[in-house]
Amino acid sequence: MGVLTSQSEDFPKWYQDVLNKAVLAESGPVRGTMVIRPYGYSIWERMQAEVDQRIKACGAENAYFPLFIPMSYFEREAEHVEGFSPELAVVTHGGGSKLEEPIAVRPTSETVIGEYMGRWIQSYRDLPLLLNQWANVVRWELRPRTFLRTSEFLWQEGHTAHIDQEDARRYAVRILEDVYHDFMVNVLAIPVVVGRKTAKERFAGAINSMTLEGMMGDGKALQMGTSHELGQNFAKVFSIDYLSDKGAQELCWTTSWGVSTRMVGGLIMAHGDNNGLQVPPVLAPTQVVVIAIKDDPEVIETAGRIEAELREAGVRVRVDTRVDTSFGRRATDWELKGIPLRIEVGPRDLAQQEVTIAVRATGVKSKASLSGLSNKVSETLSEIQSKMLAFAIERRDERTAECSTLSEVVEAAGSGFARIEWDLVGEKGEAELARSAITVRCLQRSDGSLPYSEDEPGLVAYCARAY
C-alpha cells in the first residue's frame, strides 16, 4: 500500500501522483500552463547548468531575443507559419489600446532571430554565427500534461548561421552528439535512440530534423530534444546572406536546436518507480541526505559533521534533523523525491562508529564506517549513476523488438519500441501506423549512424507510441 498509484495499475495517474507527492509542479491558472515548485525547478536548474556548459564548449554564445514577434514575420516562411499558426497565442491589446498589428507570443524564435542575423551578418568573416537563448515559449496545447506538453514551457533554443551546407550539418550533428546525447546518457542516464525524423515528423521549415528519443517506464517514447538543419529556407526569407571571400553574395545555411522542461517529465518517467522519483547522482540537486534518526545530541552533532565533510568533498548534501517527524515518514519522503543516497545516523550505529547507507536505486541498506565515509559516498554515487544507466539500457534493449511486418510493429509498440526496415514502412505504412497511434520516432542506418536522407537504402525505422 504505497503513497502512489502503482505504475502497472495506471501509469499516467502514477505520473500525476509523483508530481504532487514529490512537490515538483502543478497546473497553472490558465489552461495548459504550469507552476514549477522549488524542487522541480532545482532539477531544471541542474539540467540548465549541464547543458549550458556543453553549449558554450561548442562555441555558441547566449543572447536574448524578444518574447513578442510581429505576425508578419511568421508569414514569410510558408511551412513555418502553417506549422505554428494553430498554436499561437496572440496579443491584440497593449497599454490600454488595440494594436495596429497583432503580435505573436513566440512559439520558437527562428523568425525573429533570422531577421537579426540578416542584419548582423555581412561577410564570410562573420560566420559561423552561433547563438543560443534560454527562454519561455508558448504553444497553445489542447491536451496539456505537466512538463510533457504545456502551453508555456522553458527551454534553450540555439540558432546558427553557416557558410555552407556541410558546415551547418556538421554543427547540427555536433550539438546533437556532444551536447544533447552526451548530456542525456551521462547526466540523465537515459540511453536515447538518436536518428533522423521522417518528412512527416520534421520541424516546420527544416530540411532535416534529428531527434533523441527516450524510452519511458511504460515503454512509450518521449522526444527529448531535436536539432534541425534549416537549409536556406529561413536565410532566403530573412536575407541572411554574406559576401564570400571571392566577392560573391551568398545565402547562409542555418540550424536550430532545443531541449526543454519536457526533460523533467522524461526524467520522472524514465527512472521513477512505485516509490517515486529517482534522480541520477550526476544530475541530482541533492545527492545525499543525512538523516538524524533521533533527537540525541550526539546524533544531531554527527549528522551535521557528516554534512560538512561531504560538502567539503564536493558532494551536494543536506541534513534532515526534523526529529519531531517520524523517521519512517521522512525516509519515505526522501524516497519520493528520489535522492540517490540516504545516510541514516542513529545511536545504535554510532556506538559502533557506523552509519547506515540506503541506496535509492536498489533499496539496499548497508553499514558504513564513519572513517573514510566521504570516499565511500563518492564511490557509491558513481556506482549508482552507472547502475541507473545500465538498467535503462537493459530495459530499452529488452523492450525493443525486431519486426518485419506492420502488424508485428503494432504488437511490439504495445510495450516498447519496434525496429523495422524503413523500406517496409514508407509514407504509406507511416499513415497506417498512425491509425494505431504509432509514429516513426526516427530513422537510423543499420550501423546506428545518422542517415543523410530518408531515401538511403537499408535504413531502420524505430516505431513507438509516444508522449
Add this chain to the structure above:
Amino acid sequence: MGVLTSQSEDFPKWYQDVLNKAVLAESGPVRGTMVIRPYGYSIWERMQAEVDQRIKACGAENAYFPLFIPMSYFEREAEHVEGFSPELAVVTHGGGSKLEEPIAVRPTSETVIGEYMGRWIQSYRDLPLLLNQWANVVRWELRPRTFLRTSEFLWQEGHTAHIDQEDARRYAVRILEDVYHDFMVNVLAIPVVVGRKTAKERFAGAINSMTLEGMMGDGKALQMGTSHELGQNFAKVFSIDYLSDKGAQELCWTTSWGVSTRMVGGLIMAHGDNNGLQVPPVLAPTQVVVIAIKDDPEVIETAGRIEAELREAGVRVRVDTRVDTSFGRRATDWELKGIPLRIEVGPRDLAQQEVTIAVRATGVKSKASLSGLSNKVSETLSEIQSKMLAFAIERRDERTAECSTLSEVVEAAGSGFARIEWDLVGEKGEAELARSAITVRCLQRSDGSLPYSEDEPGLVAYCARAY
C-alpha cells in the same frame, strides 16, 4: 575625435552609441522590446549569478510561475490593478480561437504567486515561505529606452509570506541590504543611496517600498532595485492565511522585491566614459584581455601561455590574436567594451621578459615582468575594483547638495542629487518639484538609516531627476 558622441555633448546619444559600438543590445521589432546581444547578455549572466547566490544565502528558493495571468486575478487588489492596467499586454486569441477570458502577460507576479501561496500555506510551520523567480515581464512602455525602460525586460522577482509584520519587514530589509546593497556596492561598484519611497512613489499595493538609487554619469538618478512590504493587502484577497500555534486562523504578511536588466543600463551610465563602457573586475565576464600585438610566433605563443596561466589562477581571461586587424583598432574595441585590464604582448617587451599592462579605469600603461604576472594581475584587478568604487563615491558626494528650499533643490537637481529636510517638502512640495521633472527618490533618517514611516520627524529627502 572619438568613436562615441562625447558625454558632455549629448549624454543620451552617448548612451546609444555605447550600446551599438560595444555591441550590447538594440531595439526589437515590436516597439519597446530589445535584443540583448551576447556581450550584453554575458554581463547580465554575471549579474544573475552574483544576485542568485546572495538570494539563496538568504534562504529563498527559485521556482517558476506562468507568464499568463487571468485578468480576474488583477482585479482583486484595487490599487494593484489601477497601477498596472495601463501597462498590460493582453492576449485575446489562443490556438486559433477567441478566448473566453482575456489573459494578461505578467507585468509582475504578486497575484498569481499570491494565489498559490494561499493554497500551499496551511500552518505556521509552513512559514516563512521564501520564493524567487527569474523571468521576463511585460509592461507597455510609451517612451522606451534600451535596458532602462523596455516593454519586456528580464528580472528576478522574490515573493515571501511571513507570520507577522515584523518578520516580513526584517526579511524585506535583509534582501535590500544583504542582497541588493551588497551586490551593488561590492560587485557593481555603484554606491547606491538606500531609502524609503514616499507614498506617491510606492509600488501599487505595497505599504512600504524601499529603494536603491544610483547616480549616473550625468547626475541623474536610476532606481536600481526595490524591496516592498506588501502588508496584508495581497494576503487578504488571495487568502494567504495560516493556522497559528494557538489554533487561530491568521493572515500572512507578504513582501516582494526585484532587480532587472535595467541594472545593465545603470552599469553603463554609472561607469562609462568617452572611451566607452567600464565593467568593474568583480562583475566583468572578461576581466583581462591578452593582446598579441604582432604576428610573431613567440608573441602568439607567449600570449597563449599568459592566458592559460591566468585562467589557472581563476582570472576570467581571453586572448586576442587577430593580428590581421591593426593593434590600435583592437585596443579601442576592448576599451569600448570596458575590459578592466589589457595585457599587450609585443616583441620589444618580450626581449626584456616584459609585457605592457593597460588599466581601463585610469588609462595608465606600465611594464610588468613575465615572472609573477598572475599575482600582479590579481592585485591590479582588486585595485581597479576599489578605485572604481572610490571614484563613484567621490562623484556621488561631490554632486549631492544640501538644500533648504525647493528652488535650491531645482537648481541642484540640474547636476546631481539634492538633500533636503522632508518636512520642507511634503506632498505639496513633491507635486511642485514634479513640475520641474524632479522626484523624491527616497527618504532616510538623518543617520542614513531606513525610516519606518514617512511621518517620522527629522527625515531627509533625496531629490533628483531620474531615468
